[in-house]
Amino acid sequence: MVDYGVVQGWQNTVNCSGQKQYICGYCNALVRANRCFMQRRQQRYSSETEFAYLFICPGCDCPTFWNDCPEWQYPVRRPGQDVPNLPEDIMALYNEARSCLTVNAHTASVMVSRKLLMNVAVAHGAKEGKSFAEYVQFFVDENLITSNNRGWVDQLREKGNGANHRTAPSSAEDARSLIDFCNMLLRTIYEFAKQHPPATT
Incomplete structure (x- = not known):
């Protein structure tokens, strides 16, 4: 598995109480983030409100962008499974x-x-x-x-x-x-x- 290092000292995050479960694209773990950055915005062609998040992985401390409408994540989890003992x-x-x-x-x-x-x-x-x-x-x-x-x-x-x-x-x-x-x-x-x-x- 690639070692992305650890990002220290995220500032001004909000408590998101583990509200979103996702697979971290960096460490491939299934996690619920406790810290995030959140943006609330109104859709351009409707009166509906949508949210975008930058979740901080509780395992590797790396950020994942999540948009809720439509739902998409970046970075996404790599397909396939890690295989130990590879050259x-x-x-x-x-x-x-x-x-x-x-x-x-x-x-x-x-x-x-x-x-x-x-x-x-x-x-x-x-x-x-x-x-x-x-x-x-x-x-x-x-x-x-x-x-x-x-x-x-x-x-x-x-x-x-x-x-x-x-x-x-x-x-x-x-x-x-x-x-x-x-x-x-x-x-x-x-x-x-x-x-x-x-x-x-």
Whole structure:
């Protein structure tokens, strides 16, 4: 997880009594802020009043902007889940692919996920300079993808290559699906392998 540091000394905040529960985009924790800045304003084309907030995370002390009409948050939580025990270069690519989705950069996310999977394959013995499809096949051949997930392989090849060779941008669904696949694969290779090392004879 990226270390954003801690912001000290927020001044002139008001007590918001934990009124809003949200997932902090910095530390990924589900929190209820006790401190915030609040703005009350009248909508331009109606008589209705809306509120905007800058919530201070009680965990990491970082600010999250929240608008209540329409509801939206910035920064949003990165999709996917943190995976422990990742090498630094693999973690950086995985988090970059996730972060792309927080700004709707779906095609960029797909391309970074593609690079992530290629790097993981090379780190586990695949030769450099192969096609993306060959790297995906490497995971199958090395039994790093379980039989339950092999039906996804053809789609994965198509989406990964399509990000480079088609003019149409990748969809949010494609990008999130690929993030989910990367999460599954990384957990299998790094987290599960760490917790359950092969038995020695």
